[in-house]
Amino acid sequence: MIKLDLIRNFSIIAHIDHGKSTLADRFLEKTNSMPKRRKIEEQVLDQMDLERERGITIKSHPIRMYYTLGEIEYELHLIDTPGHVDFSYEVSRSLAACEGAILVVDATQGIEAQTLANYNLALENNLTLIPVINKIDLPGAEIDRVKRQLIDSLGFSEEEIILVSAKEGTGVDNLLKSIVDRIPHPKGDPDRSLEALIFDAYFDPFRGVVVYTRIFNGTVKKGTKIMMMSNGANYEVLEVGYFAFGLHPTESLDTGEVGYIIANIKDIKDARVGDTITNTELPVKIPLPGFKKIKPMVFCGLFPQESNQYEELRDALGKLQLNDPALVFEPENSEALGPGFRCGFLGTLHMEIVEERLEREYNLTLVATAPNVVYRVYTKGGDVLEINNPSQFPHYSEVERVEEPYVKASIISPSEYIGPIMELCRIKRGILLEMNYIDPMKVIFSYEIPLSEVIFDFFDKLKSVTRGYASLDYEPIGFKESDLVKLEVLVKGDTIDALSIIIHRDEAEKRGREIVRNLRKLIPRQLFEIPLQASINGKVIARENIPPLKKNVLQKCYGGDVTRKKKLLEKQKEGKKRLKQIGQVEVPQEAFLAILKSE
Amino acid sequence: MHRYIEALVEEIRGITFYNSYSVRTIYIGGGTPSILQEEDIDILFDTIYKSFKVISNPEITIEVNPGTINEKKLRLYRELGINRISIGVQSLQPEELKFLGRIHTSEEAINSIELAEKMGFDNISIDLIYGIPNQTVDSWKATLKQVLDTSIKHISIYGLIYEPGTPLYKALNRGKITPLSEDVELDIFDTSQILLTENGFLWYEISNYSIEGFECKHNLTYWEGGDYLGIGASSHSLIEDERYSNTPNIGAYINLIKMKQSPRVWVQKLLPIDRAKELVILGLRLRKGVLLSDVYKKTGIDILKLYYNSIEKLKDNGLLNFDGDRISLTERGRLLGNLVFEEFI
Numbered sequence: 001m002i003k004l005d006l007i008r009n010f011s012i013i014a015h016i017d018h019g020k021s022t023l024a025d026r027f028l029e030k031t032n033s034m035p036k037r038r039k040i041e042e043q044v045l046d047q048m049d050l051e052r053e054r055g056i057t058i059k060s061h062p063i064r065m066y067y068t069l070g071e072i073e074y075e076l077h078l079i080d081t082p083g084h085v086d087f088s089y090e091v092s093r094s095l096a097a098c099e100g101a102i103l104v105v106d107a108t109q110g111i112e113a114q115t116l117a118n119y120n121l122a123l124e125n126n127l128t129l130i131p132v133i134n135k136i137d138l139p140g141a142e143i144d145r146v147k148r149q150l151i152d153s154l155g156f157s158e159e160e161i162i163l164v165s166a167k168e169g170t171g172v173d174n175l176l177k178s179i180v181d182r183i184p185h186p187k188g189d190p191d192r193s194l195e196a197l198i199f200d201a202y203f204d205p206f207r208g209v210v211v212y213t214r215i216f217n218g219t220v221k222k223g224t225k226i227m228m229m230s231n232g233a234n235y236e237v238l239e240v241g242y243f244a245f246g247l248h249p250t251e252s253l254d255t256g257e258v259g260y261i262i263a264n265i266k267d268i269k270d271a272r273v274g275d276t277i278t279n280t281e282l283p284v285k286i287p288l289p290g291f292k293k294i295k296p297m298v299f300c301g302l303f304p305q306e307s308n309q310y311e312e313l314r315d316a317l318g319k320l321q322l323n324d325p326a327l328v329f330e331p332e333n334s335e336a337l338g339p340g341f342r343c344g345f346l347g348t349l350h351m352e353i354v355e356e357r358l359e360r361e362y363n364l365t366l367v368a369t370a371p372n373v374v375y376r377v378y379t380k381g382g383d384v385l386e387i388n389n390p391s392q393f394p395h396y397s398e399v400e401r402v403e404e405p406y407v408k409a410s411i412i413s414p415s416e417y418i419g420p421i422m423e424l425c426r427i428k429r430g431i432l433l434e435m436n437y438i439d440p441m442k443v444i445f446s447y448e449i450p451l452s453e454v455i456f457d458f459f460d461k462l463k464s465v466t467r468g469y470a471s472l473d474y475e476p477i478g479f480k481e482s483d484l485v486k487l488e489v490l491v492k493g494d495t496i497d498a499l500s501i502i503i504h505r506d507e508a509e510k511r512g513r514e515i516v517r518n519l520r521k522l523i524p525r526q527l528f529e530i531p532l533q534a535s536i537n538g539k540v541i542a543r544e545n546i547p548p549l550k551k552n553v554l555q556k557c558y559g560g561d562v563t564r565k566k567k568l569l570e571k572q573k574e575g576k577k578r579l580k581q582i583g584q585v586e587v588p589q590e591a592f593l594a595i596l597k598s599e
Numbered sequence: 600m601h602r603y604i605e606a607l608v609e610e611i612r613g614i615t616f617y618n619s620y621s622v623r624t625i626y627i628g629g630g631t632p633s634i635l636q637e638e639d640i641d642i643l644f645d646t647i648y649k650s651f652k653v654i655s656n657p658e659i660t661i662e663v664n665p666g667t668i669n670e671k672k673l674r675l676y677r678e679l680g681i682n683r684i685s686i687g688v689q690s691l692q693p694e695e696l697k698f699l700g701r702i703h704t705s706e707e708a709i710n711s712i713e714l715a716e717k718m719g720f721d722n723i724s725i726d727l728i729y730g731i732p733n734q735t736v737d738s739w740k741a742t743l744k745q746v747l748d749t750s751i752k753h754i755s756i757y758g759l760i761y762e763p764g765t766p767l768y769k770a771l772n773r774g775k776i777t778p779l780s781e782d783v784e785l786d787i788f789d790t791s792q793i794l795l796t797e798n799g800f801l802w803y804e805i806s807n808y809s810i811e812g813f814e815c816k817h818n819l820t821y822w823e824g825g826d827y828l829g830i831g832a833s834s835h836s837l838i839e840d841e842r843y844s845n846t847p848n849i850g851a852y853i854n855l856i857k858m859k860q861s862p863r864v865w866v867q868k869l870l871p872i873d874r875a876k877e878l879v880i881l882g883l884r885l886r887k888g889v890l891l892s893d894v895y896k897k898t899g900i901d902i903l904k905l906y907y908n909s910i911e912k913l914k915d916n917g918l919l920n921f922d923g924d925r926i927s928l929t930e931r932g933r934l935l936g937n938l939v940f941e942e943f944i
Contacts, residue, residue, distance in 0.1 A: 553936035560835040573941040
């Protein structure tokens with residue numbers, strides 16, 4: 001039986017690319033936790049292909065290490081957390097499973113937006129922080145400057161800061177020792193009722209859901225009857241264990257430990273991140289704090305390019321959902337794009353990952369509409385509607401007011417880009433809350449910005465106006481009223497559902513013009529004239545005409561031409577198959593996507 | 600004798616399988632056959648007459664370019680039985696000829712027509728191109744009036760197209776050429792209709808006009824789905840529901856013939872349904888259109904049953920005439936033929 005004071009539970013938090021995974025790998029090596037035959041070619045904790053390619057962590061990866069200091073062997077649990085704002089709730093739950101965290105800052109970059117966001121999350125969870133300056137081996141390292149940032153902006157003392165080169169291993173022994181010395185051991189009572197926090201889970205097709213958990217009080221072992229507190233679901237535990245490159249079954253998971261529970265759970269929705277597991281008999285009264293039902297923030301329509309792939313898409317989404325309870329979807333039938341699904345995601349990265357996995361792992365070719373947020377519409381009749389699809393937006397005559405989700409965005413950038421950043425945020429309807437200098441060269445902005453603006457192309461634009469130097473993090477702060485209207489596009493008099501967007505009134509006219517101009521280029525001429533209109537609240541704000549097709553005929557067709565000309569006609573016909581018939585007009589699929597891009 | 604002519608002669612001599620056919624028309628074309636030496640063309644015809652059964656009064660056409668013919672050649676053509684001349688005039692405007700990369704002048708073009716006429720050809724056809732950048736209705740009228748003053752009986756009029764891979768296409772893509780506006784092009788087309796009709800020329804195929812009785816019998820064979828045999832590099836044939844073509848590479852063609860091998864590089868057997876669709880698509884190019892009963896007789900395919908919806912739709916859109924048996928393009932359909940053809944692909 002391991003005594004509580006020999007356990008340390010900690011996380012590594014950092015801005016992207018500041019060396020979190022390399023440091024984790026170094027810990028594994030130093031504690032001999034790495035499987036012998038494995039080559040350390042890549043960061044071993046990032047397992048999914050996509051994670052490796054994108055250099056980010058999507059799932060939590062807890063791992064147990066045994067570390068001997070002096071004569072004593074300690075049990076260290078490193079919980080590697082996701083590294084993206086979309087998954088900040090998962091990060092906060094992973095941090096809630098720890099007593100401490102290592103805050104890694106790149107010596108060449110200094111504090112960035114996610115450094116700060118993670119720092120704040122750690123403080124909210126009362127974690128003991130160990131500040132680490134990494135990459136001190138690099139020629140561009142500015143150790144003193146970054147030290148000053150950590151001292152001045154985050155309130156660390158100079159003595160706390162540990163200098164490390166994860167790449168070369170410098171300072172890692174010192175850091176491991178500090179983990180044991182500085183991070184408090186877990187507290188709790190093994191004799192009380194079970195209180196275990198779920199901080200992640202995945203679905204294994206053979207064993208059911210594998211729940212990642214941290215035991216705060218009590219013990220769990222094979223045969224323990226457990227209850228999920230958020231929904232009262234009961235299960236009997238089949239296996240418990242810890243993680244170290246795979247699952248290692250143990251007799252029991254005890255107070256203070258991090259490990260897994262397998263209990264024949266078929267539906268991952270019964271293992272919600274943040275939920276508390278307790279005993280079925282003698283359950284605790286109050287769950288651990290911080291549980292939230294995660295709600296999708298960003299929606300888009302996903303349609304199979306070929307409508308016969310609809311069933312396949314449904315099955316694939318279902319399979320992904322087994323492992324990704326944050327993904328929601330419901331059937332959507334678009335006049336323009338046919339049958340498909342309206343899908344909800346935590347954010348745009350989550351959306352991109354799902355799309356990519358559908359295409360890669362399930363071989364689907366998809367048409368994705370532009371993402372949108374959830375709008376809250378107050379009708380004159382006193383109803384409150386949550387709209388995740390512009391086509392559901394009520395008629396303007398019924399709309400009393402509209403609210404949209406806002407985020408608090410933190411932007412950190414070299415101070416020379418203050419002007420362009422402020423201009424960008426102004427265009428994106430941002431409200432400046434404050435601006436502070438981290439040091440004379442580096443500035444942090446805090447903005448309130450509509451989420452819809454942030455998910456569109458904000459980050460790309462921010463990167464481009466700051467030559468890639470700015471970093472961004474944001475957190476939702478709830479709904480706020482906005483002067484939003486539905487911009488409708490009419491093709492030959494018919495409103496096209498897939499072309500409608502919800503937009504701020506001030507932007508509507510400009511976007512309306514852009515859209516009809518783009519459409520004019522994308523819709524091929526047809527037998528009749530096609531008027532294109534953009535309208536808000538029944539008023540036309542932009543108009544273009546596609547003149548009728550007057551001439552399209554193969555001029556020469558003699559004996560030697562027949563086969564070649566037939567091929568040309570076949571090609572022409574094939575091209576038309578990709579057109580969607582809307583009313584009388586044939587519209588290419590690109591039109592539905594290209595209109596959603598801004599100029 | 601030129602090596603290529605030798606090969607042609609060999610190919611014709613080697614064809615025995617189709618000896619039961621009667622040859623109704625002969626067309627010497629593709630490239631500029633008028634540059635051939637007299638003795639070459641002489642031996643070619645000698646071989647044809649010896650190898651095939653040719654009907655009496657066949658239509659025999661040769662394609663010539665202005666500036667490549669003279670009295671002596673034309674006299675020989677007459678002697679060999681050639682009775683139709685197709686002259687690649689293209690335009691009579693110097694700047695348009697230059698744009699098209701033609702080496703002849705407008706004077707040479709007119710002279711060629713007059714020379715052919717003088718040498719006893721009464722069935723002269725010319726080609727013209729419209730839609731050339733900077734062309735105007737007036738410049739087009741000038742060209743057309745001038746050729747209509749000669750004794751020509753047949754005109755092929757093609758709109759300029761920018762075909763991928765050609766220098767013109769590249770120039771267009773690089774923005775070096777501003778294509779003629781579609782409106783002017785359509786005005787030119789309308790002008791042609793009026794002027795040609797006034798002068799007794801009727802359109803009988805999408806791009807072809809003639810005095811009645813001077814339609815090109817050879818080309819009608821293609822559009823009416825008749826069998827034809829092609830000789831030479833890159834030539835195409837349709838014999839008994841089989842399409843095939845010879846190698847387009849002249850060197851390869853000559854070598855294959857020399858080695859007593861078949862120059863055919865592509866063969867396609869047409870199923871009745873393919874034949875039926877071709878009969879419709881090609882037949883619709885003609886003003887008289889296609890008799891569906893005729894297609895049924897030839898292929899056993901009931902087009903109406905297969906394409907009833909398409910036919911109705913095209914009729915509703917004003918592109919197709921349909922009287923219960925015959926389908927044909929309307930005036931509008933003639934300009935939008937591809938929208939009609941593709942329905943039958």
